[in-house]
Amino acid sequence: MSNYHIKHLEEYYQVYRKSVREPENFWEEVAEEHFMWQKKWDNVLSWDFNKPEVKWFEGAELNITENCIDRHLATRGEKTAILFEPNDPKEPAEHITYKQLHERVNKFANVLKSQGITKGDRVCIYLPMIPELAISILACARIGAIHSVVFAGFSATALSTRINDSDCKMVVTSDGSYRGAKTIDLKGIVDEALESCPGVKTVLVAKRIHSDIQMKAGRDKWLQPLLDEASNACEIEVMKAEDPLFILYTSGSTGKPKGMVHTTAGYMVYTAYTFKNVFQYRENDVYWCTADIGWITGHSYIVYGPLANGATTLMFEGVPSYPDFGRFWDIVEKHKVNQFYTAPTAIRALAKQGTEVIEKHDLSSIKVLGSVGEPINEEAWHWYNDNIGKKKSPIVDTWWQTETGGIMITPIPFVTPTKPTYATLPFIGIQPALMDEEGNELKANQVDGRLCIKFPWPAMARTIWGNHQRYKDTYFSAYENKYFTGDGALRDEVGYYRITGRVDDVIIVSGHNLGTAPIEDAVNEHPAVAESAIVGFPHDVKGNALYGYVILKDVGESRDQDNLRKEINQIITEHIGPIAKLDKIQFTSGLPKTRSGKIMRRILRKIACKDTSNLGDTSTLLNPEVVKDIMDNVL
Ligand code: WTA
Numbered sequence: 358m359s360n361y362h363i364k365h366l367e368e369y370y371q372v373y374r375k376s377v378r379e380p381e382n383f384w385e386e387v388a389e390e391h392f393m394w395q396k397k398w399d400n401v402l403s404w405d406f407n408k409p410e411v412k413w414f415e416g417a418e419l420n421i422t423e424n425c426i427d428r429h430l431a432t433r434g435e436k437t438a439i440l441f442e443p444n445d446p447k448e449p450a451e452h453i454t455y456k457q458l459h460e461r462v463n464k465f466a467n468v469l470k471s472q473g474i475t476k477g478d479r480v481c482i483y484l485p486m487i488p489e490l491a492i493s494i495l496a497c498a499r500i501g502a503i504h505s506v507v508f509a510g511f512s513a514t515a516l517s518t519r520i521n522d523s524d525c526k527m528v529v530t531s532d533g534s535y536r537g538a539k540t541i542d543l544k545g546i547v548d549e550a551l552e553s554c555p556g557v558k559t560v561l562v563a564k565r566i567h568s569d570i571q572m573k574a575g576r577d578k579w580l581q582p583l584l585d586e587a588s589n590a591c592e593i594e595v596m597k598a599e600d601p602l603f604i605l606y607t608s609g610s611t612g613k614p615k616g617m618v619h620t621t622a623g624y625m626v627y628t629a630y631t632f633k634n635v636f637q638y639r640e641n642d643v644y645w646c647t648a649d650i651g652w653i654t655g656h657s658y659i660v661y662g663p664l665a666n667g668a669t670t671l672m673f674e675g676v677p678s679y680p681d682f683g684r685f686w687d688i689v690e691k692h693k694v695n696q697f698y699t700a701p702t703a704i705r706a707l708a709k710q711g712t713e714v715i716e717k718h719d720l721s722s723i724k725v726l727g728s729v730g731e732p733i734n735e736e737a738w739h740w741y742n743d744n745i746g747k748k749k750s751p752i753v754d755t756w757w758q759t760e761t762g763g764i765m766i767t768p769i770p771f772v773t774p775t776k777p778t779y780a781t782l783p784f785i786g787i788q789p790a791l792m793d794e795e796g797n798e799l800k801a802n803q804v805d806g807r808l809c810i811k812f813p814w815p816a817m818a819r820t821i822w823g824n825h826q827r828y829k830d831t832y833f834s835a836y837e838n839k840y841f842t843g844d845g846a847l848r849d850e851v852g853y854y855r856i857t858g859r860v861d862d863v864i865i866v867s868g869h870n871l872g873t874a875p876i877e878d879a880v881n882e883h884p885a886v887a888e889s890a891i892v893g894f895p896h897d898v899k900g901n902a903l904y905g906y907v908i909l910k911d912v913g914e915s916r917d918q919d920n921l922r923k924e925i926n927q928i929i930t931e932h933i934g935p936i937a938k939l940d941k942i943q944f945t946s947g948l949p950k951t952r953s954g955k956i957m958r959r960i961l962r963k964i965a966c967k968d969t970s971n972l973g974d975t976s977t978l979l980n981p982e983v984v985k986d987i988m989d990n991v992l
Pocket of ligand 1: 757758859
């Protein structure tokens with residue numbers, strides 16, 4: 358019997374030890390007992406981090422939607438699978454049962470087929486948080502098409518880059534989206550993006566805001582009439598264990614976004630197993646993750662992980678501040694939410710509103726609280742624990758990444774004693790290592806270093822779409838035979854981990870990963886800009902905000918600086934999206950550079966953080982005089 362559901366600390370240690378000593382036996386038992394296979398595997402694991410190549414459950418055949426939907430029909434057909442809470446609290450919530458989900462996914466899958474989509478084709482999904490988003494993902498998975506969801510806050514340029522990178526044939530979108538009191542013209546953004554995406558043959562358009570939009574003849578099709586005609590029966594496509602399930606883009610420190618490729622069997626097993634344990638999900642619980650499905654958190658812990666466990670997963674269309682800052686608590690009370698999973702940036706924004714609004718709501722249904730996406734600071738942790746968890750619901754501070762597919766370091770609630778700001782212990786099967794700058798593993802406790810993982814786990818991304826070399830260079834080249842996360846971490850005296858943040862040029866703003874290079878590229882597009890450098894600085898709600906140092910081409914020319922700042926942010930909004938806007942823009946005559954011409958971001962970061970006590974030796978710079986100038990004019 359595998360220990361699918363861990364219930365006490367002794368058991369955690371016992372199972373953890375087994376998962377490390379006999380990883381193949383351990384994962385084989387989990388896979389064997391809790392999932393449906395068309396055919397079992399020949400080999401549990403083969404791996405080589407030098408190549409790099411990782412294969413789990415090779416030889417197995419399955420379909421993830423059979424595991425997420427069909428197998429629940431006999432016992433949970435009438436149970437709510439997806440609980441949809443609309444943007445407008447006056448609009449009724451929608452309870453989609455497993456039986457209804459089955460029919461809707463089948464219909465959608467048949468529509469995809471009727472539009473020429475077959476196994477292995479890439480389908481870009483650019484939708485707001487409405488049921489069609491989850492359904493279209495599952496419909497792709499049912500027929501073996503590879504979904505590439507692009508967060509609907511990205512701009513047309515960002516969207517077209519992602520569509521072209523993976524040669525998507527189709528885009529699924531809506532006539533628009535609601536976001537609090539605003540509506541957004543999603544279809545207009547798609548139209549603009551598709552001007553430079555010749556490979557897209559079909560656009561399926563869901564109706565959400567009933568706006569009057571342009572439909573391009575031959576290309577654009579309303580979704581509903583096609584669904585109405587489609588059969589509600591659709592056989593699964595039998596997939597191999599290592600067939601790609603989806604692509605999801607994430608920012609790197611340099612270059613264009615990386616299309617992380619996740620495959621079928623390992624991803625399913627790991628997201629399901631982590632979901633069950635990290636949230637201690639019980640049969641009649643209502644689970645709510647506030648993330649957008651456009652990010653990995655939504656893929657793994659709104660859609661696949663919960664549905665693989667036959668859970669009820671809540672999908673919220675709106676924002677925490679609409680119609681007021683009580684909305685989250687309103688939803689918790691209304692749907693009696695048992696597990697609530699959100700990001701530190703949301704916690705900090707809500708904490709600013711005080712506790713009066715919370716006291717008006719009954720939050721007694723909450724059993725477990727989760728945090729994800731960035732380090733949770735001590736103040737936010739206590740606020741969450743005191744006011745939302747009422748000091749009795751454990752907080753699971755879950756560390757993981759788009760690349761890891763599932764939660765990696767986390768407490769197990771009611772099992773692992775929590776400690777503020779600590780993600781605590783590795784999850785079952787995860788073997789972390791902290792490395793020093795010379796590449797040695799720090800084996801003792803009470804050390805800090807760069808966080809690596811020494812052994813494969815089932816949900817790890819297998820490659821970067823179209824660029825395996827970049828996958829190798831980014832994750833497997835820094836330390837021999839180890840996956841490098843890009844994060845720094847410390848390990849305390851009892852072996853608990855605390856993630857300290859990125860050690861590369863990725864900046865996490867409101868829980869969103871942003872690479873500095875594409876933002877600098879956007880800024881440099883402004884005709885008046887000669888060069889720019891972007892760094893992060895601490896922000897009390899967003900965690901980090903962006904600080905731009907900008908050199909103008911013609912310093913003699915006097916220009917309205919505030920206007921320039923607006924124009925620069927406008928360009929960023931067009932190229933990436935509003936999430937990447939700069940909070941501060943300092944115009945400067947130069948940037949500190951090494952003699953080889955590399956910008957010294959470390960210095961710029963310290964200045965932006967107003968931490969200039971220890972700038973180090975600046976005399977070896979090409980242009981040391983510029984440092985004082987920048988410091989004198991810091992914003
Ligand atoms: C950061 C989100 C501290 C980290 C699931 C990681 C965290 C990056 C935590 C991945 C946490 C995520 N504590 N930092 N609990 N969770 N991070 O790909 O820097 O959007 O490398 O995946 O977020 O972000 P991504």
